[in-house]
């Protein structure tokens with residue numbers, strides 16, 4: 001056994017949480033939780049105090065996302081993974097097409113592909129670390145892809161595919177459904193380019209998992225209502241029509257975890273006070289630029305995503321030379337309280353994955369990179 005590597009305290013990041021979800025929760029959010037612990041926690045989600053908070057979150061998310069006229073913020077239980085089943089039941093009329101360039105995109109594609117009441121999906125894949133796009137296709141009524149593929153650190157533009165006309169109520173057009181789970185709250189988006197922009201709150205929104213939120217266009221809302229009226233069997237807990245009716249009343253169909261809502265409420269307020277979407281996008285770009293510039297200059301590391309334009313600003317991935325054991329780096333960091341920089345487990349690469357979500361201080365990213373240099377020096 002070699003001597004354990006020691007990192008001097010003054011070099012360590014002030015906060016050592018760099019996970020891609022769950023992710024760093026700010027101290028102020030925990031303060032909000034403590035205050036709510038004397039009043040809101042443990043009270044009915046059908047009464048004004050909790051409903052007002054849900055309303056504030058919906059409004060705050062609308063402000064942050066610069067919600068276009070007619071779009072609505074809906075929420076439900078179960079997170080993005082549950083939302084995939086909801087989307088298969090309540091958004092896809094007959095056939096979906098997916099751009100699946102990583103684990104999360106592939107999982108949603110498998111959900112619609114396996115749904116017995118839908119046609120097999122069109123699934124466009126690409127090698128990990130690269131991306132692919134959806135393309136116009138006859139008979140497709142939902143086009144779907146992740147804005148940020150959290151398993152690989154690849155980011156994709158959010159824009160309607162060429163040749164696909166924007167759906168409007170009554171038009172029967174195809175919907176664009178974007179998984180923004182790890183993107184929303186830390187990147188810019190023009191919601192006019194999407195019909196559904198959905199996410200879980202445990203990434204850039206620094207809260208707990210277990211809920212999903214989404215911005216829905218008028219065409220998406222019409223689709224939900226049309227499928228609900230069509231006679232298709234939809235389980236109540238997955239029904240987006242049920243979520244729509246409840247969300248409009250600032251409620252959920254079944255009981256939500258209140259603590260996560262309190263932390264989300266605080267984070268949304270913080271994001272808007274700091275300067276909203278543009279501010280958040282600039283901050284994550286600053287943090288991620290530090291990682292990529294360091295990796296490009298490094299003698300033993302390089303960005304995993306070779307196309308610079310596809311590199312994520314919120315989840316960075318760095319490959320290491322064979323001579324440098326990334327697992328030894330992450331273990332040493334973990335022993336010093338710097339955690340969750342392990343790569344996505346199924347990717348199986350000699351890699352570190354560093355989330356540069358909005359809550360993460362860019363100076364902490366720089367400190368982390370210095371610690372990695374120090375560790376590699378001593379390995």
Ligand SMILES: *Cc1c(COP(=O)(O)O)cnc(C)c1O
Nearest residue numbers: 079080081104146150181182200
């Ligand atoms: C984390 C993540 C999910 C899964 O979210 P859950 O809340 O765990 O269901 C889905 N898509 C993307 C892009 C993610 O990053």
